[in-house]
Amino acid sequence: MDSTLLKGLMLLEHLAGSETPRGVSELARALNLTKSNVHRTLQTLVAAGYVRTQTGGTYACTLKLFELASPVVARLDVRQVAEPFMRTLADQTQETIHLSLLDRADVIYLHKIESPQPVRAYSSIGGRAPAYCVASGKALLAYREEALAHLPETLQVHTPRTIATLDLLRRELEQVRIQGFAINRGEWREGVCGLAAIVHDAMGRPVAAIGISGPADRLNPTALRRFSDVVVDAARSLSRALGYNPITISSPTAPRHARGSAPPRAPAAVA
Structure with missing residues (x-):
């Protein structure tokens, strides 16, 4: 089982269910992951077009999830x-x-x-x-x-x-x-x-x-x-x-x- 992929999917699902953008520390606490792990995963999701950065260092999902579904x-x-x-x-x-x-x-x-x-x-x-x-x-x-x-x-x-x-x-x-x-x-x-x-x-x-x-x-x-x-x-x-x-x-x-x-x-x- 690919744990990196699972962490990425968990992070994406959490962001998709959130009504507001989330920061690295919030996500790390919510998913019981290290901040460095969350940060690396977020950068990958940003590069893939599924997540975008917001003001104040927070992150939110893009419409690519909608396009995919x-x-x-x-x-x-x-x-x-x-x-x-x-x-x-x-x-x-x-x-x-x-x-x-x-x-x-x-x-x-x-x-x-x-x-x-x-x-x-x-x-x-x-x-x-x-x-x-x-x-x-x-x-x-x-x-x-x-x-x-x-x-x-x-x-x-x-x-x-x-x-x-x-x-x-x-x-x-x-x-x-x-x-x-x-x-x-x-x-x-x-x-x-x-x-x-x-x-x-x-x-x-x-x-x-x-x-x-x-x-x-x-x-x-x-x-x-x-x-x-x-x-x-x-x-x-x-x-x-x-x-x-x-x-x-x-x-x-x-x-x-x-x-x-x-x-x-x-x-x-x-x-």
Whole structure:
């Protein structure tokens, strides 16, 4: 067990629970540590950005703890809040419904509702797929472009329809932002298509994607166009339930169309 790490975490937790900044002597007494030990640990936390120095030689936590915890909280909240919207979408489309998150260059299926159809798309909760190959991943990548840094210029091809280069992917993501939806045309698994839309939280951050997937013979281009409105509406409704208001959001992570005006349809992509 790393005692240095434990002391650092104890110190951080104590500061986080304190209503006022604390000095070295106070912290040493409260945690039964030496002042030199507390001072060294505080300097490490300051250097890492978790603690800042205050006037009078005291210390307080920065907002980095909030930034660290926010994605975890969002993942937990979005699944619970998403359930009724996913159920409605399942009733409307009769296809498999996914709620997905972005992890580096992959999507992770956080939750799903199976299609009642005898032939349906296979996936599992906790499963992964390359984000550039699936609709939910494209929807997320369109608003999380920093994730493209995890991809090579030449992309691995999984089917004849897979986007093969980063340049082509960037062009498609731009189209996602313009048209309000994106499509997976059998790019991850041959014969499986889908549609997904981006979900924003109360801070305007793209935290998830909600979408449908199914066999290509059912989710043909006509069906995808028909279902795009209901998928986008589900994503919008879920975003509102999470506290998202595009009129008031103006952060850099909010979608371009959300700054000061109501957006057109949220981006959809095939799950």
